[in-house]
Amino acid sequence: MKTSRFNKTIAVAGAALLACTAFSTFKPFSRAETLTSDEHVQKAHLTTAHGWSNDLQTISWNEEGHYYDIYFLHSADGATNPFGHQGQDWYHTTTSDFVHYTEQSSALAAKGGDDKEGWASAWTGSIVTNTGNIEGVPKGAKVSFFTGLRKSDQKQNIYAAYSSDNGKTFKHVLNDGKPVADINSPHTVAGKHTDFRDSYVFYWNNKLIMYVAEGSDIGVYQSENGISWSKADNQDESKIRSSTFFRGRSWEGNAPVECPVIKTMKMPNGQTKQVLFFGAKDASKGETTGTYYTVGHLDSNGLFVAETDVKRLDQGSDYYGANFTGSDHIDHASASLISFGWVGNWNYSTNGVHSDQKATSPHARRLGSYSSARELKLQNNMTISQTFKIPEASLSNKKNYKGINKNNPKSEKGKEWVDRQDTNGNVYGLYDIPDQPANQYYNLTFSNSKGNYKGRIYFDIWQGADYVRFNYDPTNGLYNVKQTAEELKNGIDGQKGFDYYYNGLLGNGNGYLADSGLANQHKINIKVVTDKNSIEFLFPNGQSYTVARFNSSDKQDFKIFTEDPTNANQVDIEIADMH
Template identity: 25%
Template sequence: MHLPKQSVYVLTVQAMLRNKLITILLLLPAAKGYCQKQPVPTPLWRPQYHFTPEKNWTNDPNGLLFLNGEYQLYYQHNPFENKWGHMSWGHATSKDLISWKHLPVAIPEIVHPDTTTWIYSGSAVLDKNNTSGLGTKEKPPVVAIFTGDQPKQHKESQFIAYSNDNGISFKQYSSTPVIDLNKSDFRDPNVFWYEPTRQWIMTVSMVNEHMVRIYGSSNLKDWTKLSDFGPAGYTRNGWECPSLLPLVVDNDPKKVKWVMFVSSGGDHGPLIQYFVGDFDGTTFKDDNAGKLVLPVDYGDCFYAAIAWRDAPQNKKILLGWLQDGRRETYPWKGQMSIPHDLSLKTTDEGLRLVQEPSSVVTKAMGKYAAQKVLLTKNLPINDTRINLNKERPYSGNSYWINAEFEVTKDTKKVGFNIVENPDITKNVNVGYDAENGQLFIDCTISEMGNKSRQNLTQTAPMKPENGVVKIQVLVDNSSLEVFGNGGEKVISTMIYPDGNATNLSVFAEGKAAIKWMNIWDFNQKK
C-alpha cells in the first residue's frame, strides 16, 4: 500500500512524538524523585524542656503511669512517617518530666490479611492485685486499655493488652475487643481503680452523642455499663478523650470534688472543657447541671489531655498534646505541653480549675537551666519598653519567665515582647490587658501565615489580686504557654519565630511596675 507524502509526514511526526512521550514516561520516576522537595530539618523549633519524639509523628498522650520511680509516657505515634498514620503507642520514661528516655514502640499497629487495627488513645494501669489474671500477685501486670480502630470495617472497639516486663512490651489479650458496640466513633477509654466499690471504672467517649459512658469491671476484661453523662456544655462538635479525676479543693486534702474532662473541636480550634461535680461509683453528677462551658485552656492548640493519677504526694498531673498548627517541623511532628499540677479553688463564680506548671518540673529546672534574677524590687515601667537581652545568659527562644506586675487604674497593658527581631518589627506580645480585664497573647504581627485571623489574638478573662497580676510565660522555641494568677487561667499556642527573632523586652502602656521577676534560660551557649 502506497501513501501520499503528506500522510507519510504525518505518521513520521506522530512516531517522533510517541517516542518522545515514551522517553518522558521512562524518565518520569527519576525526575519526580529528583524534583521532590526533601524535608528540611527545623532545629530552631525543637523544644528544649517539652517532650517530643526523636522522630516522626505524635499526638495524644496515652497510658500515663508512675512506675518504679519513673513517669511512663505512652503516646500516639507513627513509627514510620512524619505524618499521622500507622497509629501505635510510642513510649518514653522520665524521672523529672524534663529529660526523657526514648524506648521502642510499646504497642504497634496490628496487621492481618483481612484487617488492620490501629492502636488509638487510651490508658494504662498497674493491676496491683492481679485482678485480670494476666500476671501474678508477686509480679502484677501493666494493663493497657485502648481503642482499636479498624478502618476497613469502619469500627472502633475497646481492646486490652498486657505487659509482664514493667510496661516495656505488650501482648494483646486473646479475647479482645472487650467492649464492642459496632460503632464507628466510640473511643478513648480512661480507666482507674475506685476503692469504695472495689472495681475498675472506665470513662469512654460516645463521640457523636456528646456523652461519656461509664463502665465498671472487677477484672479489666468483663465490663458492665453503669451510666451515661451528657450531653452537656459544649456540644457543637464530637466528644473525645474523657477522664474523671478527684481533685483537692482549696488545698484541703479533706475536701475533694470530681472533675470530668472532655476534649472537643471548638469554634476556634481545640477545646477541652471540664465539669465539676460528684461521683458515687456509678454516676457523675455535674454541680452546674451542664449549663456552663468551662475551658481548660483558652488557646488554640491544647488538646486530648489526660493525667498521671498515681504521682507521688497524690498529685494529679495533666499532660496535653500541643497541636502543631500549619507549619511543618522535621524530623518530628507534635509535642506535649508542660505538665500541669491540678487542683480546685473556690471563687465568686463557684469551684474553678487551677493549673500550675508541675512542681516536679520546677524542682528539676536548676539542672537544665541557668537562672537569672533580673529585677527583685519594684521598678516603674510607665509607657516604656525595657530590653532584657543584655541580662540573659544566652541568645535563643527557650526560656521561662515568672513575673508579678502592679497595675492601677492608669494601667492599659503590661507584659512582654517575645521572639522579637532586631528591627523590632516582628514579635509576639504577652501580658495583661487591664482595660478589658484579660490575660492575652497577641500574634498579629508575626504569625499571620501560621494562624487563622480569629486566632491571632487569644484572651482569657482575669482580675488582679490586690492590685497585682501574676504571669508565667513559657517560651520553648515553637510553643508558648501563659499561666495567669497562679494557674487560674492558661493560654497555649504554637509560634514559629525566625532564626534572628530572639529578642526579649518588657513593656507597659500607661502606668505599671514590675514587682518581681526572674527568668530560667534553657538556651545553649553558642
C-alpha cells in the first residue's frame, strides 16, 4: 500500500477537513417504505422502477429498433431482502443516449423451467444472437444463458431461454426447462464447490464458448449446439486461474471472482487484443469490490491468456456488475466499447437505507442506480482510457467562470476566504454556491501561471450532513476520497453498513486512497458528474472514481478549494444541469 507516502503528502487525518461544516439545504421526505417510492431515484441516470436492482446483464445494440437493449437484475422483494422468496428476475429497458430510458418491464422470469430441475431465482448471465447452431432456436433469435438457483436443491446452474419478440422477453426455455450446464455434471465442476454462476457466452471458431465464475477460477466450456456443454480444454481442468486473471497481485482472501465478460478491442496501432473484465476486490491494496480488467489473447482452446497485470477499471468503492457493448463474436474487434455499472456495494447497500438524516424512517425498498455511460478505448500500452458519454442535449443552464483564484472566488460573498489549514498552509476557497441541483456536470481545468500546479485540490460535496470529499495532490498524483451518509445509520445490522461506508479500507473515516497516474502537471482537467445517488470523477488520462451516496435531497453544495503556495493557482469552471 501507498498509505504512508500519502499520509506525508495528503493528510488523511479527518480533523482538519471536519473543521469545515457547511451544509446544503436538506428537505425531509415522506416514508420510504414502498417498492416504488422515489426518495432514492436518480435525475439523469438509470434507476430501477421497482424494488431492488444490481448487476447489469447485457448491453446490446438492437438493429431493428435502433436503440440499445439494457438488462439488469431485479428483485421484487426490495432492497431490504433482495434474495427474498420471490427470487430475482431480469428487467429490461432501452436507450439511445444512456441518459433517457424507456419503461422497464420483466424480461426473464424469476422462476421457471421444470418443476424440480427448473430455476427458483434468475441471476447473472449474457445474451447472444443465434447464428443457426443453437438447437431448437430460430436463426436470428436472441438467446439468454443465465444462472439459476435450482428448485430442488438451490444449487447454481446455467439455463437458457430464447426471445421471440426481439429481446423484450425470454419465455422459450431450452432443454425442457432443465440446466444446459449442471453444477453436478462431470463435464463441469462435478459438484466440487458451490460457485457456478455469471455465465458469459460468445462465438469462437464456429462454436459457443462459455466463461463461468467458479469462486477462485473462471471455468471455460464449449458447445456445438448451446444445449450440451463440455470442458473447452478436455485434457485439463479448463480453468482460467487467479494467477492469470489476477496477474501481478495476490488472490489470497479476495474470492470470489464474479461477472466475467470478454471482448476484443482494437488499439490505435491496429493490433487487436482480448480484454477480460470481471468483478473482484483486493483488500491488500486498499480496494473494496469493483470492476477489474486484464489484456491478452485466447489459447487454442478458447482460454484467456494474460499479457498484462490486472488493473482496476474504476478506482471507486461503488462501481460493480458492469457490462459492455461489443460483438458476441470474439473475432469481431471494437475500436471502442460503451460501458456502465451498478452504483452500489454489498457491504452497505442492502443493510438498510433511510430517507431521513435522523435515520428513523423505514428502510427504503426501492434502490438500485447506475453510473454514467463511458466510452472505453484500449491504448497502445494496453491500458484502457475512459470518457463520459454525455450527450450535449442532456445539458442545460450552462455557466462558465474563467480565471477563478483565491483573490477572486466564485461565492456568495465574492471575497477571499481561508477554509482550513493543511500541510502546505492555507486552504483557499475557489467556488461555493449553495443549493445547486444534485444532478450536474462539472468540467474543471486547474492551472498555474508560473509552472506546474502546486498545492492540493479539494472538492467537498455536501447534501445535508452527508458529504463526499475529494483530496488530490498533483505533485505525486495520489488522491483520497472519503464520505459519510447519515441514512446508513440504524441499519438492519445496526451500524455495520454505515461504518463500512464511512471508514472505507483506510479506517477512521479516511475512506480510500488511489493513484491517478498524473503527477507534476501544468494543467489538470477533472470532470465530475453528480446525481442524487452518485458522484463520478474522471481524470484526463481516463481514470475514473465512482462513489454512491444516499441522501434524498435534490440539492447539493459543491465546494472547490486549493492550496496555493506559489500564489499562481486558478481554475476555469464549466457547470451544467443534467436532465
